[in-house]
Amino acid sequence: ATIYLKDYEPPAYRIEQTQLHFALHEDYALVTATLSIARTAGAPETQALVLHGQALKLESIQLDGNTLGEGTYVIDEASLTLEAVPGEFELRTVVRIEPQNNTSLEGLYKSRTMFCTQCEAEGFRKITYFLDRPDVMSIYTVTVEADAARYPVLLSNGNCVATEALASGRHSATWHDPFPKPAYLFALVAGDLSVVEDSFTTCSGREVDLKIFVEPKDLDKCDHAMDSLKRSMRWDEETFGREYDLDIFNIVAVDDFNMGAMENKSLNIFNTSCVLASPDTTTDAGYQRVESIVAHEYFHNWSGNRVTCRDWFQLSLKEGFTVFRDAEFSSDMGSRTVKRVEDVTVLRTSQFAEDAGPMAHPVRPDSFIEISNFYTVTVYEKGAEVVRMIHTLLGAESFRRGSDLYFQRHDGQAVTCEDFVLAMEDASGVDLGLFRRWYSQAGTPEVSASGVYDEEAQTYTLTVAQRTPPTPGQTDKQPVVIPLAMGLLGDAGNLPLRLEGELPDTETSDNTHRVLTVDSAEQRFVFTGVNEAPVPSLLRGFSAPVRLDYPYTRKDLQALISHDADGFVRWDASQQLAVQVIMDVQAQLDAGSEPDVDPLLIDSVAAVIADTSLDPAMVAMMVTLPGENYLAELASHTGQADVDGIHAARDSVREALASALSEQWQSLFGRLHSVEPYQASGPEIARRSLCNAALGYLSADSVDGVELALAQYHGANNMTDRLAGLQAVAYFGNDVQRDAALADCFDKWHHEALVVNQWLQLQAMLPLEDALSRVQALMAHDAFDLRNPNKVRAVIGAFASGNPVNFHRRDGAGYRFLREQVAVLDGMNPQIASRLLGPLTKWRNYQGRGDMMRAELEELAAVSGLSPDVFEVVSRSLA
Ligand code: ARG
Ligand code: ZN
Numbered sequence: 001a002t003i004y005l006k007d008y009e010p011p012a013y014r015i016e017q018t019q020l021h022f023a024l025h026e027d028y029a030l031v032t033a034t035l036s037i038a039r040t041a042g043a044p045e046t047q048a049l050v051l052h053g054q055a056l057k058l059e060s061i062q063l064d065g066n067t068l069g070e071g072t073y074v075i076d077e078a079s080l081t082l083e084a085v086p087g088e089f090e091l092r093t094v095v096r097i098e099p100q101n102n103t104s105l106e107g108l109y110k111s112r113t114m115f116c117t118q119c120e121a122e123g124f125r126k127i128t129y130f131l132d133r134p135d136v137m138s139i140y141t142v143t144v145e146a147d148a149a150r151y152p153v154l155l156s157n158g159n160c161v162a163t164e165a166l167a168s169g170r171h172s173a174t175w176h177d178p179f180p181k182p183a184y185l186f187a188l189v190a191g192d193l194s195v196v197e198d199s200f201t202t203c204s205g206r207e208v209d210l211k212i213f214v215e216p217k218d219l220d221k222c223d224h225a226m227d228s229l230k231r232s233m234r235w236d237e238e239t240f241g242r243e244y245d246l247d248i249f250n251i252v253a254v255d256d257f258n259m260g261a262m263e264n265k266s267l268n269i270f271n272t273s274c275v276l277a278s279p280d281t282t283t284d285a286g287y288q289r290v291e292s293i294v295a296h297e298y299f300h301n302w303s304g305n306r307v308t309c310r311d312w313f314q315l316s317l318k319e320g321f322t323v324f325r326d327a328e329f330s331s332d333m334g335s336r337t338v339k340r341v342e343d344v345t346v347l348r349t350s351q352f353a354e355d356a357g358p359m360a361h362p363v364r365p366d367s368f369i370e371i372s373n374f375y376t377v378t379v380y381e382k383g384a385e386v387v388r389m390i391h392t393l394l395g396a397e398s399f400r401r402g403s404d405l406y407f408q409r410h411d412g413q414a415v416t417c418e419d420f421v422l423a424m425e426d427a428s429g430v431d432l433g434l435f436r437r438w439y440s441q442a443g444t445p446e447v448s449a450s451g452v453y454d455e456e457a458q459t460y461t462l463t464v465a466q467r468t469p470p471t472p473g474q475t476d477k478q479p480v481v482i483p484l485a486m487g488l489l490g491d492a493g494n495l496p497l498r499l500e501g502e503l504p505d506t507e508t509s510d511n512t513h514r515v516l517t518v519d520s521a522e523q524r525f526v527f528t529g530v531n532e533a534p535v536p537s538l539l540r541g542f543s544a545p546v547r548l549d550y551p552y553t554r555k556d557l558q559a560l561i562s563h564d565a566d567g568f569v570r571w572d573a574s575q576q577l578a579v580q581v582i583m584d585v586q587a588q589l590d591a592g593s594e595p596d597v598d599p600l601l602i603d604s605v606a607a608v609i610a611d612t613s614l615d616p617a618m619v620a621m622m623v624t625l626p627g628e629n630y631l632a633e634l635a636s637h638t639g640q641a642d643v644d645g646i647h648a649a650r651d652s653v654r655e656a657l658a659s660a661l662s663e664q665w666q667s668l669f670g671r672l673h674s675v676e677p678y679q680a681s682g683p684e685i686a687r688r689s690l691c692n693a694a695l696g697y698l699s700a701d702s703v704d705g706v707e708l709a710l711a712q713y714h715g716a717n718n719m720t721d722r723l724a725g726l727q728a729v730a731y732f733g734n735d736v737q738r739d740a741a742l743a744d745c746f747d748k749w750h751h752e753a754l755v756v757n758q759w760l761q762l763q764a765m766l767p768l769e770d771a772l773s774r775v776q777a778l779m780a781h782d783a784f785d786l787r788n789p790n791k792v793r794a795v796i797g798a799f800a801s802g803n804p805v806n807f808h809r810r811d812g813a814g815y816r817f818l819r820e821q822v823a824v825l826d827g828m829n830p831q832i833a834s835r836l837l838g839p840l841t842k843w844r845n846y847q848g849r850g851d852m853m854r855a856e857l858e859e860l861a862a863v864s865g866l867s868p869d870v871f872e873v874v875s876r877s878l879a
Helices: 216-221 223-240 284-299 312-333 336-355 377-394 396-410 417-428 433-440 554-563 567-590 599-610 616-622 628-638 643-660 662-672 682-701 703-715 719-732 735-749 753-764 771-780 789-802 813-826 830-836 850-861 868-878
Strands: 013-024 029-039 049-052 057-063 079-082 088-097 107-111 114-118 137-147 153-156 159-165 170-182 188-191 194-201 207-214 248-254 267-271 446-454 459-467 482-490 514-518 522-528 535-538 547-549
Touching: 057 079, 114 248, 114 267, 137 153, 137 188, 153 170, 194 216, 194 223, 207 216, 207 223, 223 248, 223 284, 223 312, 248 284, 267 284, 284 312, 284 682, 284 719, 312 336, 312 377, 312 417, 336 377, 336 567, 336 616, 336 628, 377 396, 377 417, 377 433, 377 482, 377 514, 396 417, 417 433, 446 535, 459 482, 459 514, 482 554, 535 554, 554 567, 554 599, 567 599, 567 616, 567 628, 567 643, 599 616, 599 643, 599 662, 616 682, 628 643, 643 662, 643 682, 662 682, 682 703, 682 719, 703 719, 703 735, 719 735, 719 753, 735 753, 753 771, 753 789, 771 789, 771 813, 789 813, 789 830, 813 830, 813 850, 813 868, 830 868, 850 868
Parallel strands: 013 137, 207 248, 248 267, 446 547
Antiparallel strands: 013 029, 029 088, 049 079, 057 088, 107 114, 114 188, 137 170, 153 188, 159 170, 194 207, 446 459, 459 522, 482 514, 482 535
């Protein structure tokens, strides 16, 4: 059933206190819930109490100590209803559940040998009957009871207030969380876990015990997460004035987890892939991911837990804001421009595609069937862009005042995106009126700009027009408020800016940069005193999540690449130039002619390599060609994507760069290659990224390059270099080299699950002819496990979204494979099944493939007993 935002009603009942008792056994668990319930003032006495509950077996139920007989309550597959209840009462239920058989990884389940929970968004109802909605906040006291030998560690939220040794080798621990919280923040863990301990002193002098619990084998992989946690705690105090509020903060790593991590109050639960790190198992990107996810979950303590969401339509209130916060943190810890480029790449590749497809939805969706389907790049990443735009419009200081006001005003409350915007307005005095459309309107605005230079008048006129294409269910779009950060580039650098009619004294210290506000369908900005024809530097820092179109010549792009003041624009121009050249080559190949790569691209890459003033990480990104998925997204925006054509053209441009600049790649590699002990520091990560980009080109160019990659694979003392070597051998080596290196890697690392996952993923993405049968073989491999989401993502997910030429095979075998896997997985883990389906939903985008893709979706639609998760995605895609 579809749920609508407009139907929101406040809860008729509250649950003030929640006492839970868990008796955990190998083949079942008994959950006793004692709830102090009160009717909301103003709600009618006749209002029935409807508790959520799913897959629960009710053993007994008592109201104020009296057992309720059958007929006094109604149970269906989703709820327990009591028709008439007192205004205030205590309800006690005992339910039996089977965590060991819970393959959905939602609610209480077993991951290998430990019990753990995942309740967001609506998993708590699989644990006990409850008002499982975020605007019902309760104080929890939780007792966990289990076998003492198998489960020596028993954890829940808040503080441990009692432990007890019990008969028959069992024991228990009782936890109390003084902060009222919604059920989705509840957590429980029981297992035989090792712990790494540290502490943090908060700004007001509170000593906080920090603990990371892992399986004993992973004890050596916690240091980086612990350091990241301490840095996050300090940063949140300094940057947002947020202090931690309990004496204890726990993190637990689990192998089987649907998402990255979860911010349960004082008991964060992490996918092992997002918390464990060691030089031998984790790449640089992995180290950075751990740092940012640890930060993200920690930051939720304020943006999510202390102030939470009123309903799930408001999900971006906590997620968009928290992604913004973690991105700022990462920018402060490392390079701001590099972080920005990484985030924009995700946004442009995945979020723009989501906005252009059947699942398009606003940052604040107005309806859903299954909320799990809305943990999306739109809610998270576009949501973060919306917060970033508020930051840009208000300025850092006012934004901080707004954030302080928001936390102060709403501490302990469940609120809405509108409350967030209001706090920002009230604290800054800035009217965000129509800016709100970013929350309610789906689709990516298209901004087209053009410029005219008038030499005589010394003016430059920039005309900016915007439109947002229709999305499913939202055909009429209004203009949005777009902060357009910009500059004008002259021969010798950026020019001073003065808008027509503006007084000279409005100039600030940096008068070569400003933020224009674009808020109507078409606008003109006239700059005066411009004494040469400039190249506009637009959307600096990607100041708004829009598609920008400006008719740059290749010379313009080259000028921006070589000397604009904005690092993001320099990178963006390098990408635009590469896109143009790849498209040229694609057209040449289509026409059956020899590819002819514009020497301008080669010159520009050579110049970037030679520019020693640039951060090596920036150079690495600027010399890396745009990905095939991004190219396909661009192509489908104006027509349909030809995956094979894109792949061939991109390969051929890469070969041209590899061979034309082989000496440069060689000297870069020679200069940057190092076998010093691994350090995950910014400069070292930057050095490795450029060195491995050079290695990629060298191995694309020659057999000597492949030998170099092979040598690096064997000689590496860290996962980044080892994987880069292996990848280069697997892509560019011959069959014998490839298979030998891959076999060697498994042989040496089969005992490290996180390495094995990367090994699986690398193979699933190889653009080889027999890729699909390789993927099928991998699924039959001992290392594979369909119940483990990381493995499913590494093989099936990576194949479907990271191996375009094979997923989109002409014979449709890739599509059939995905459909079959989704059908099987849907019976086990609907969230994972639904997520895997993403690539098929884009069926309208692919030349000559749409009918086959659509047919697989129809095939799925005909399956009986589909989960709401998969049903929603399939039916929207076919609508
Ligand atoms: N709140 C978590 C995070 O972003 C994600 C939880 C996702 N849960 C889900 N059922 N999709 O940090
Ligand atoms: Zn989050």
